[in-house]
Amino acid sequence: xxxxxxxxxxxxxxxxxxxxxxxxxxxxxxxxxxxxxxxxxxxxxxxxxxxxxxxxxxxxxxxxxxxxxxxxxxxxxxxxxxxxxxxxxxxxxxxxxxxxxxxxxxxxxxxxxxxxxxxxxxxxxxxxxxxxxxxxxxxxxxxxxxxxxxxxxxxxxxxxxxxxxxxxxxxxxxxxxxxxxxxxxxxxxxxxxxxxxxxxxxxxxxxxxxxxxxxxxxxxxxxxxxxxxxxxxxxxxxxxxxxxxxxxxxxxxxxxxxxxxxxxxxxxxxxxxxxxxxxxxxxxxxxxxxxxxxxxxxxxxxxxxxxxxxxxxxxxxxxxxxxxxxxxxxxxxxxxxxxxxxxxxxxxxxxxxxxxxxxxxxxxxxxxxxxxxxxxxxxxxxxxxxxxxxxxxxxxxxxxxxxxxxxxxxxxxxxxxxxxxxxxxxxxxxxxxxxxxxxxxxxxxxxxxxxxxxxxxxxxxxxxxxxxxxxxxxxxxxxxxxxxxxxxxxxxxxxxxxxxxxxxxxxxxxxxxxxxxxxxxxxxxxxxxxxxxxxxxxxxxxxxxxxxxxxxxxxxxxxxxxxxxxxxxxxxxxxxxxxxxxxxxxxxxxxxxxxxxxxxxxxxxxxxxxxxxxxxxxxxxxxxxxxxxxxxxxxxxxxxxxxxxxxxxxxxxxxxxxxxxxxxxxxxxxxxxxxxxxxxxxxxxxxxxxxxxxxxxxxxxxxxxxxxxxxxxxxxxxxxxxx
Numbered sequence: 001x002x003x004x005x006x007x008x009x010x011x012x013x014x015x016x017x018x019x020x021x022x023x024x025x026x027x028x029x030x031x032x033x034x035x036x037x038x039x040x041x042x043x044x045x046x047x048x049x050x051x052x053x054x055x056x057x058x059x060x061x062x063x064x065x066x067x068x069x070x071x072x073x074x075x076x077x078x079x080x081x082x083x084x085x086x087x088x089x090x091x092x093x094x095x096x097x098x099x100x101x102x103x104x105x106x107x108x109x110x111x112x113x114x115x116x117x118x119x120x121x122x123x124x125x126x127x128x129x130x131x132x133x134x135x136x137x138x139x140x141x142x143x144x145x146x147x148x149x150x151x152x153x154x155x156x157x158x159x160x161x162x163x164x165x166x167x168x169x170x171x172x173x174x175x176x177x178x179x180x181x182x183x184x185x186x187x188x189x190x191x192x193x194x195x196x197x198x199x200x201x202x203x204x205x206x207x208x209x210x211x212x213x214x215x216x217x218x219x220x221x222x223x224x225x226x227x228x229x230x231x232x233x234x235x236x237x238x239x240x241x242x243x244x245x246x247x248x249x250x251x252x253x254x255x256x257x258x259x260x261x262x263x264x265x266x267x268x269x270x271x272x273x274x275x276x277x278x279x280x281x282x283x284x285x286x287x288x289x290x291x292x293x294x295x296x297x298x299x300x301x302x303x304x305x306x307x308x309x310x311x312x313x314x315x316x317x318x319x320x321x322x323x324x325x326x327x328x329x330x331x332x333x334x335x336x337x338x339x340x341x342x343x344x345x346x347x348x349x350x351x352x353x354x355x356x357x358x359x360x361x362x363x364x365x366x367x368x369x370x371x372x373x374x375x376x377x378x379x380x381x382x383x384x385x386x387x388x389x390x391x392x393x394x395x396x397x398x399x400x401x402x403x404x405x406x407x408x409x410x411x412x413x414x415x416x417x418x419x420x421x422x423x424x425x426x427x428x429x430x431x432x433x434x435x436x437x438x439x440x441x442x443x444x445x446x447x448x449x450x451x452x453x454x455x456x457x458x459x460x461x462x463x464x465x466x467x468x469x470x471x472x473x474x475x476x477x478x479x480x481x482x483x484x485x486x487x488x489x490x491x492x493x494x495x496x497x498x499x500x501x502x503x504x505x506x507x508x509x510x511x512x513x514x515x516x517x518x519x520x521x522x523x524x525x526x527x528x529x530x531x532x533x534x535x536x537x538x539x540x541x542x543x544x545x546x547x548x549x550x551x552x553x554x555x556x557x558x559x560x561x562x563x564x565x566x567x568x569x570x571x572x573x574x575x576x577x578x579x580x581x582x583x584x585x586x587x588x589x590x591x592x593x594x595x596x597x598x599x600x601x602x603x604x605x606x607x608x609x610x611x612x613x614x615x616x617x618x619x620x621x622x623x624x625x626x627x628x629x630x631x632x633x634x635x636x637x638x639x640x641x642x643x644x645x646x647x648x649x650x651x652x653x654x655x656x657x658x659x660x661x662x663x664x665x666x667x668x669x670x671x672x673x674x675x676x677x678x679x680x681x682x683x684x685x686x687x688x689x690x691x692x693x694x695x696x697x698x699x700x701x702x703x704x705x706x707x708x709x710x711x712x713x714x715x716x717x718x719x720x721x722x723x
Contacts, residue, residue, distance in 0.1 A: 057294035059273045061302040062338075062497060068273040070180070070290055079186045079197060081170040087202045088185055089169065090244040091209035095235040097130040098242055101165055105131050105156035131156045133212070134172045137287070177286065178208060179215030179222075192220065194261035202249060203256035206239065207232040216281040216289075220260055223274040223344075223358045232258075269305045271344025271358040272298070276495060293502025299338035299495050304331055304615070308341040311610045312584075316346040319586065319603060323595040324571075327586040327607060328359035330474045331615070334482030334581045336512035337491040337519075345589075354589045360474040363454060364585065367468035368426045369563025369572040370447075372531050373480060374466040375423050375431070377438045377446050378701075379527045379657065385420045385534060386640030386654040386662070388698050389430035390706040396436065396463055404463055406432045409564070416698045416706050418640060420654070423531075424540035426562060428467055435466040437701040449522040451479030451490055468565050474583045477574055481583070484535075484559065485576040486516035487627065488528040526629040526657040533624065533655060535559035535575075550605035551575070556616050557623045562605060568593040573601075573608040577622045580615055584608040629658050636666040638708055639698055644668075669694040672707070680710050 057070040081089070093100050099107055107129050128136070135155045140148055159168065178188035188208050189197040200208070210231035211218050220228040233254055240250045267273060276298055280289045288294075312327045319327075331341035344358035378387070391414040395403040408414075408428045422430035435443060443465060444455040455461065455470050462469065475493060483490050491513075499507040513519075534540065536559040538552050545551055551560045551573075560575030569591055574583045584604040587594060594603070626632075633656065635641060636649035642665045643649050649666050656662075673682040673690045681697070682690045696708040 057289055057292055057296065059276055059296045059298060061269075061298060061300045061305075063302070064297070065268075065302045067268045067298070067300070067302070068270075068277075070277060070294075078174045078184065081166055081173070083198050084170070084173055084185055085198060085200050085205060087205035088173065088197065088200060088209060091202075091206045091235050091239055092169070092173065093130070094238040094242050094244055095209050096133065096212070097128075098238070100130050100169070103129065105129065105160040106153060128152075129156065130172050131159055131168050134168060134175065135159060137177065138171075138175050176212045177215055177290065178211045179219045180290070190261075192260055193258075201253075201256065202245065203232070203236075203253040203258060206235040206253060207258060210235045214281075215286055216278055220258070221274075221356060223271065223278050223361060225354070225356050268302060269300055269309075269342065270348040270356070271360065272300055272305070272339070272342040272495070275342065275344075275358060275361065279495070280499075294507070295500045296496060297498040299333075299340065299497055300342070301340045305341040305343070307614055308611050309343050311607050311614075312343050313346045315607045315610070316586065318606075321596065322603065323588070323592070324586050324603060325353045325588050326355070326359065327584065327604070328474060329585075329607060329611060330360050330478050330583045331611065332478050332482065332493065332581045333512075333579055334478075334485035334491060334576060335516040335579050337479075337482070337494040338497075338512060339493055339495045342495075357589055359585060359589070360583075363471035363473055364570045364587070365468045365470070365565045366472050366477060366572055367563030367565045367570055368428070368431070369477065369561050369574050370468055370470075370472070371423060371426065371431045371466055371563075372484065372535065372561055373447050373450060373452075374435050374438065374443050375419060375534075376484075376523055376527050376531050377442050378419065378434045379530060379660075380446070380523065381438060381442070382660050383419065383434070383437070383701060384640060384654070384656050384660060384662070385418065385530050386635050386652070386656075387419045388416050388638070388640050388700055389419065389422055389433050390698065390700045390702075390704040391415060391417050391422070391427055391429045392704070392706065394429060394433075394704070396432070398462065404432075406463070406467065415712065416638060416700075416708055418637070418652075418654075420534050420537065421540050421543075423534050424537050425544035426541075427544075431466045432463045433700060433702045433704070435463050440465055446523065447480065449490070450483045451492075452476045468563060468570075474585060477572075478581055478583050481561075481574050481576055482581055483522055484528045484532050485578055485581055486519060486528070487624075488521050488523045488525040489516040489519040490522045491516055491519040524629065524657065525627045529624055529627055529630055530655050530657070532559040532576075535561055536624075545601055550601045550609040553609065553613055553616060556612075556619075556621055558612060558616075559624075560608070562601060564603075568595070571603040573604040575608055575612060577616070577619075578624065579622070580612070580619075582608055582611050582615075584611070626655070630655050631658055631661065632656070633661060635662055638696070639666045641666040669696050669709075672697055674707075674710070680712070681705060681707050 058066060059068045059070065060066055132152055135152050139155060140152060174184040177183050180191065182188040182191040185208065186197045188211070189195055189200055192208065193200070193204055207228060216222055217224065218228050218231045236250050236253050239245045240247065276296065277289065280296070308329045308331060312329050316324060316327045326345050328345060329341065329343040330339070332339050342360055344360050345353065345355040347355045349355060393413060395405040398404045406428050414427065417427060417430060440461055441458045444458050447455050452472055454472055454476065479490065479493055494510050496510060498509045501507050536557045538547065541551065551562070556577070558575050558577055560573065563572040569587055571586045571594065572584065584607045586603040632653060634643065634651040634653055636643045636647065637652035638649060641662045643651055644665050647666055647668065671692050672695050673686070674680065674693045674695065675682045675686065676689050676691055695710060698706045698708055
């Protein structure tokens, strides 16, 4: 069978030759593809000192008026490593690449360490070396692709072969972007502190060294300046841990007061444009935004912005006697989500109050301004604007803690009161009872659907949530109140209309819809209408705020709600018509309490009134259109139930959602046990000193009973709110 062996040998030989040919072909193909996709356009490492000139990006308002030039001319002054303080060098190495002098072009341990941190602690941590960062910033595009990463690694090895570690560090410190137009440590030192780099202190060096990781996020001139201090402390902590500084030097640097150079670049609507820049950097990356020559058309109306800024600044001056140092305002079109004005503080450049902090983005407690969402949940669950609550002293069990005993702002109790009057007058106890009936989870779910994303874990909140026990931002409140203005539809806020690149090509575009129905429907239109109707009912709030308060705008049916926290740290007013919404806040950035603010119409309300009055001066009245799902009918004012033909109850007109109108008639008087001493309802189980009488009894959603016609002491009228 020798011939069989010969055939097998020849077959194996041909198979081997075919496999070898295929392997050779695959290798050639791989080399070709590697060249074509990776090596073909690979820049030379020798270009590290001659990077392409970036182009400025500009931010405009909706009418094309220039607000800010993000980048005009690259501010770069090259200095030798010998003129760069050791504090800058050490801070940079400690924060960006602690093993810089011990590893090569890439740091495998650093990459593994970053993967471990990301997977175990859910925290983002980079694994790039200083060499990789230098190559990425100076030679490559900001795109995040595998192809670019391979180029970065190849060029890093080439750079390490051509230059020493000190040369690489020198190039890095002269070329890395520190934010805005500042490229390199010398330009950064002049931009932020008005001094040469050689004169930087340890605390200043640590702050600057922390900027390159995310210049917009960590900038002391950005929308979140407080993050720059946290980043500085983080850098100093790393320097201490790695032995570059002593404990004494660390503590001294942390406590040093940083004195920044005046932000001299011409800027209009500074809080808004820095907010826009922040959004763009998050989406497109720092380098593309600062060097891409973008033209960004925003939704801001500069005329409205300047008017709102003037209103906030003037009123805060008037409130100095109330220990109020700051205010903020946000104006939107709820139907389109466009931001028309964003006033983040009374004065961006006021360093005494941290005026560069954008309060419209900050988390603050909303006080009673959150109540409409709670009552909206009640309407969804079947309660009505005529539902009666018993406003009396009450305490709710609070497992593991003292019982929760809410009080009204004036310390008074009003007995039986309808949802309409309770919401319009911002009475606290009925609101807490409404939340008790609804459930905290239901309110959080609805608030989240309407645009508030800070109420996350229901177990963190109790019944005080309806009085402002959870933190929100002004943006959140504008979006959620916009749902009421839009008839139940949520429109996300859209601050940008259009972006074009340096060649005029469209990057993104937002076409505002002609109707809010293009948004997402999150609550029934009938619920939105009834809440809006209550909030514009001047008669319903008159007993608390008076008939001519700052919440009323002549000839304009405007829905409005105030809010003041119990500790007097936050004071809000939010009001709207179908195509215009304004949120105003006053308080102190350091969270110290205000003084003398007796009600929701002192502080924020005058600013809100001034802004809305000017915006509505040439607008016709826009009363919300009653949807087909809402009907109006007369009910008994005392109980909110149907009135019998022969009933003597006082009748009151109210709106109801179809299918949820009252089904039962007012029962009138019933026989109940009365305590002969108090002449009020006998306590449960009481048998002594009682007698049976016919009285008019109301039961509210929590099961509390109230004798309407018992001889209660006449409450004294509430105090007149301070304007």
